[in-house]
Amino acid sequence: MDVELTFLGAAGNVTGSCTLVRLGEHRILIDCGLFQERALQTRNWEPFFVDPGTVDAVLLTHAHLDHCGRLPKLVKDGFGGKVFCTPATLEIARVLLFDSAYLQEEDMRKKKRRHEKQGKTSPFPYEPLYAKEHVEDTVPLFVPAPYTAPVKVVPGITARFHEAGHIFGSAMIELTLEQGGETRTVVFSGDVGRLHLPIINDPHQFEHADVLIVESTYGNRTHGTVESIPDELARVIMDTHRRGGNIVIPGFAVERTQEILYPAAFDVRRQPDGGDSDGDLQQAPGVVRRGDRGAAAQRELPL
Numbered sequence: 001m002d003v004e005l006t007f008l009g010a011a012g013n014v015t016g017s018c019t020l021v022r023l024g025e026h027r028i029l030i031d032c033g034l035f036q037e038r039a040l041q042t043r044n045w046e047p048f049f050v051d052p053g054t055v056d057a058v059l060l061t062h063a064h065l066d067h068c069g070r071l072p073k074l075v076k077d078g079f080g081g082k083v084f085c086t087p088a089t090l091e092i093a094r095v096l097l098f099d100s101a102y103l104q105e106e107d108m109r110k111k112k113r114r115h116e117k118q119g120k121t122s123p124f125p126y127e128p129l130y131a132k133e134h135v136e137d138t139v140p141l142f143v144p145a146p147y148t149a150p151v152k153v154v155p156g157i158t159a160r161f162h163e164a165g166h167i168f169g170s171a172m173i174e175l176t177l178e179q180g181g182e183t184r185t186v187v188f189s190g191d192v193g194r195l196h197l198p199i200i201n202d203p204h205q206f207e208h209a210d211v212l213i214v215e216s217t218y219g220n221r222t223h224g225t226v227e228s229i230p231d232e233l234a235r236v237i238m239d240t241h242r243r244g245g246n247i248v249i250p251g252f253a254v255e256r257t258q259e260i261l262y263p264a265a266f267d268v269r270r271q272p273d274g275g276d277s278d279g280d281l282q283q284a285p286g287v288v289r290r291g292d293r294g295a296a297a298q299r300e301l302p303l
Contacts, residue, residue, distance in 0.1 A: 001182045005213070008049050009033060013040055014217050015066035019188065020050055023177055026154040029058045030173060030188045034069030034100075044070060044129055053078035056154045060085035061190025062170035063092035064254065069100055072130035075138045084151055086161050087144040088169025092254060094142070097135045104128035147171070162204035165193030167255035172204060186211040196226045198262050200255075230263035237264065 003023050009016030009031075016035035021028050027050060035043045052074045060068050060083060071083065071093075085093065105128045112126040145151045151159045156178050161171035170193070175186045187209040195202050206212075224232070240247050251257045 001177065001179050001184060003177055003179070003184065005186075005211075006049065009035065009043075010066075010215060013037060016040065016043060016070075017061070017067045017190075017215070018070070019213065021157075021175065021186075023154075023156050023179060026157065027055050028153055028157060029055055029074075031061055031067040031190070032058055032070045032074050033064075033066040036066055042124075044073070045124055048074065048077060051078065053080070055079055055081060057081045058083045059153065059159055059173050060089055060093065060171075061164065061173060061188065062167055063089045063096055064167065064191070064252065065096055065100055067190065068093050068097065070129075072097060072101065072134040072138045075141070076130050076134045081141065082143045082153075083138070083141045084143050084145045084153065084159060084161075086147060086169040086171050089171070090142045090144050090169075092167075092169060094139050096254070097138065098132065101128065101130055101132045101135050105131060162206075163201045164190050165195070165197065165200050165203035166191040167193075167200070172206075174206070174209070184210045187213065189214045191215055191217075194223070194226055197259065199258060233260070233263050 001023075003021070006020040006022070007018075008020055009018040010033070013035075015033060015037055017031040017033040019030040021030060035041055055074070058071065058074070058079070058081065062068075063085075068089075108126055108128050111122065114120075115122060115126075143151075145159070145161050147161055147163060149160065151161075153159050153175075158176040158178075160174040160176075162174060164170040164172045170190060172190055172192065173188045175188070177184045177186060185208065187206055189212070192203050192215070193200055237247065249260055251260060
């Protein structure tokens with residue numbers, strides 16, 4: 001089988017996820033993310049490893065910018081194929097990419113003014129990596145792919161998206177490669193979530209793959225149990241409150257913040273006698289109950 005994988009990001013570093021899959025004459029990308037480490041951000045401006053015009057399709061694992069944030073640049077540089085992802089990823093990525101373009105344009109204007117005052121010159125042009133019009137060109141290329149449904153990407157490559165348990169719409173991508181009577185299964189994990197989280201479905205459990213590509217940002221760490229999170233968070237909040245302090249929690253705006261707010265809201269609604277005011281919690285606006293997780297992950301999100 002004439003197949004080749006080339007890792008173009010998130011290899012030896014955390015961000016910039018992008019993997020080139022070549023099967024014969026066909027080329028697809030798994031993710032196309034921004035490099036966000038300060039020391040590596042110049043990579044975003046470099047030409048793509050492969051001519052974007054020769055890429056047949058892109059498959060997204062999820063909507064975080066380190067996995068989808070360079071898509072408008074790919075389109076700007078000549079890509080015109082389809083972008084396959086889950087329906088929820090489509091909705092979230094559309095919002096984040098427009099926001100990314102706006103922030104880049106603002107940052108460039110501020111940087112130019114700052115350099116003019118300082119008498120400095122940037123080694124890069126004073127223009128954003130991409131602008132709003134490039135996002136507008138990108139969004140129509142998105143094709144929603146429901147979980148587990150087979151998607152014919154190009155001749156010889158079929159994809160299935162499976163729950164990854166990371167953020168709404170996140171997926172592990174199972175590729176079935178067929179050529180010359182041979183078949184191989186390659187699974188890309190993307191970012192995998194933990195089991196038993198309150199607002200996200202558990203990751204899909206695979207039983208077979210010929211090749212498994214796993215991202216391992218936290219592969220060298222041992223986490224505490226999910227069940228311990230609410231009590232630990234409550235302890236920190238109450239200790240800080242008693243000392244008259246403030247709490248600052250850095251976190252991704254998409255999903256991580258919600259995972260912090262969910263147990264915090266639950267603890268705030270506990271009765272003084274130690275019981276839980278579940279009725280109050282059920283009525284809290286914006287709270288996604290455990291039984292609603294699957295529906296929330298599948299439906300179009302009202303963003």
